[in-house]
Amino acid sequence: MxxxxxxxxxxxxxxxxxxxxxxxxxxxxxxxxxxxxxxxxxxxxxxxxxxxxxxxxxxxxxxxxxxxxxxxxxxxxxxxxxxxxxxxxxxxxxxxxxxxxxxxxxxxxxxxxxxxxxxxxxxxxxxxxxxxxxxxxxxxxxxxxxxxxxxxxxxxxxxxxxxxxxxxxxxxxxxxxxxxxxxxxxxxxxxxxxxxxxxxxxxxxxxxxxxxxxxxxxxxxxxxxxxxxxxxxxxxxxxxxxxxxxxxYHVPLLLEQQNLVRFLTKRLNLQPNSIPDSLKATGSNLWGRWKELTIAHDRLFGEVKIALVGKYVNLQDSYISVVKSLEHACLKVGKKLSLDWVDASDLEVEMNSENPQKYHKAWHALCSANGVLVPGGFGTRGTEGMIAAAKWARENKKPYLGICLGLQIAVIEYARNVCGIQGAHSEELVSGIENKLIVFMPEISKTHLGGTMRLGQLYGSSTIHERHRHRYEVNPDYVDRIEQAGLRFVGRDEENKRMEIFELNCHPWYVGTQYHPEYLTRPLDPSPPYFGFIAASAGVLDEILSNIQKRPNGIHKI
Structure with missing residues (x-):
């Protein structure tokens, strides 16, 4: 070793x-x-x-x-x-x-x-x-x-x-x-x-x-x-x-140009014969594909503007996997990522009654974006701002992707404003409420679930394996009422108890996932939910789905 x-x-x-x-x-x-x-x-x-x-x-x-x-x-x-x-x-x-x-x-x-x-x-x-x-x-x-x-x-x-x-x-x-x-x-x-x-x-x-x-x-x-x-x-x-x-993504090229591998090969007595060919080769191998990725990154044209509405935007490392997922998806779509960091609290009127500039700046960033992303998080701060962002994206048919808390926020918003369920909220965020749309489900969540519709097409399979990090989930008692109003839970766990993916009918892209798809993104193989979100935000989702339908094995793994 x-x-x-x-x-x-x-x-x-x-x-x-x-x-x-x-x-x-x-x-x-x-x-x-x-x-x-x-x-x-x-x-x-x-x-x-x-x-x-x-x-x-x-x-x-x-x-x-x-x-x-x-x-x-x-x-x-x-x-x-x-x-x-x-x-x-x-x-x-x-x-x-x-x-x-x-x-x-x-x-x-x-x-x-x-x-x-x-x-x-x-x-x-x-x-x-x-x-x-x-x-x-x-x-x-x-x-x-x-x-x-x-x-x-x-x-x-x-x-x-x-x-x-x-x-x-x-x-x-x-x-x-x-x-x-x-x-x-x-x-x-x-x-x-x-x-x-x-x-x-x-x-x-x-x-x-x-x-x-x-x-x-x-x-x-x-x-x-x-x-x-x-x-x-x-x-x-x-x-x-x-x-x-x-x-x-350019750092490996910098190190390779300075003969890092050649030095370590000699220093650690590794196999020197495999190095020249693999580093010079292009096309199907790992190094060739990585070089193509960096070239593609430098040649990106056009821009897709995403508003990330979160709670920890003051430290952008808090969402590093989310950002990487967006970058990987943009690389595949061929667009530059323009990311606006929006503090969810700034979207709330009451929070900004004494500082209207923050409020108007946050709403301007949201309204000028091509897509809205609400990632995971914990605690009550900023949740009403997230709900407002989800409502705006739904009503204005802007692509929306909710991750973990972002799914729960969108379900709460839909229950309140479409299903007419007054006071709908999460028992994690507000105690003593009557309409608990999000409840504590103590059993261990499985990372094996089924998905259909467009997200299933992007995965290329009706069975999905993803990673979770949460304790509160959509209350099954409200699922039928929500689905009858048009918000469909198209991905569920094996026991049909946990709502893992939702999708809104008659909307360009309004999707939420209870799991965190960003944990499995790869530079050469972007996360399907993020890829679909960026494609919808860039206006090319229908074209991509059409191409996928022509391939029996679903999405092509680059």
Missing amino acids: KYVIVSGGVISGIGKGVIASSTGLLLKTTGLKVSAIKVDPYMNIDAGTMSPLEHGEVFVLNDGGEVDLDLGNYERYLNITLTRDNNITTGKIYIQVIEKERKGAYLGKTVMVVPHITNEIQDWLERVAKIPVDDTGEVPDVCIIELGGTVGDIEAAPFVEAMRQFQFRVGHENFALIHVSLVPIVGGEQKTKPTQVAIRDLRGLGLTPDLIACRCPKPLEKSVIDKVSMFCHVGPEQVLAVHDVSST
């Missing part, structure tokens, strides 16, 4: 996740099987209880694990299926060690960070790295390990020490380290001092970088590369210039 560690210095949020994903993608183009692990040095057991405004999106895996958003990047870039164990947190490690201590596993020894915590981290890495990540059931060849946080942080110290020990445990030929650092521009000059200090700190902790990925707004000057090389004790070919690009 080969391990590639990706660490970061100077600041957090420097792009380690994209560089880790891009490295894995490039290794995968050589025919290697690649897995990925994210290390998060916070005490939480997982990301499930964390506010999106605190840590960004909570990504849900196939086994129900609620994890860091970077695992979504790994799955999208590498087209693999990970488990909750692929996300390590300080909380998980400490619980494991404490439970072992309580069972007497340490034979009465004093339990310490070194060696017990660091050993537990290393054992976890070796165990999880060998878990198959695709349908072949084969053990991966390479595992990408992203060390979250910033080297030098107190929280990350046990993991950095574990990595120091791990390099000797697995052997030099099986361990490579990419350190991501920042090269800021001050007064027009690219400054290397922060990187020099970061590398010095890293070496002081016992880790030597094999590659230094320098993040900078602009391409690095040769003199800067030479300076980093000289003062950080690496060759110029070991300094990777990762400047800002038009989209993150």
